[in-house]
Amino acid sequence: MGMFDTVTFTCSHCRKQMEVQNKSGPCELQTYPETAVPGEIAADITDKVVVCDHCHRQNVIVSALSRAVVCYTRPLEEEDHIFEGRVH
Numbered sequence: 001m002g003m004f005d006t007v008t009f010t011c012s013h014c015r016k017q018m019e020v021q022n023k024s025g026p027c028e029l030q031t032y033p034e035t036a037v038p039g040e041i042a043a044d045i046t047d048k049v050v051v052c053d054h055c056h057r058q059n060v061i062v063s064a065l066s067r068a069v070v071c072y073t074r075p076l077e078e079e080d081h082i083f084e085g086r087v088h
């Protein structure tokens with residue numbers, strides 16, 4: 001089993017809690033909240049794409065460099081447009 005650190009953050013689509021694992025940082029098996037991400041880990045998880053377990057949308061981490069994870073939900077293909085249509 002590899003060592004890794006975990007950063008928790010909020011899905012930008014459904015607001016459920018998600019987490020992203022980082023294997024290239026200090027790897028001390030720590031879990032960091034999205035508002036207190038160590039700079040080293042923040043740099044590594046920027047641009048990562050994480051699929052939400054709840055809404056199955058892809059969250060792209062656009063910036064964690066201010067020690068807070070900012071992400072957006074990637075707009076998706078046709079099935080998702082149908083899904084969106086139903087919601088609205």
Ligand SMILES: [Zn+2]
Nearest residue numbers: 011014052055
């Ligand atoms: Zn979600």
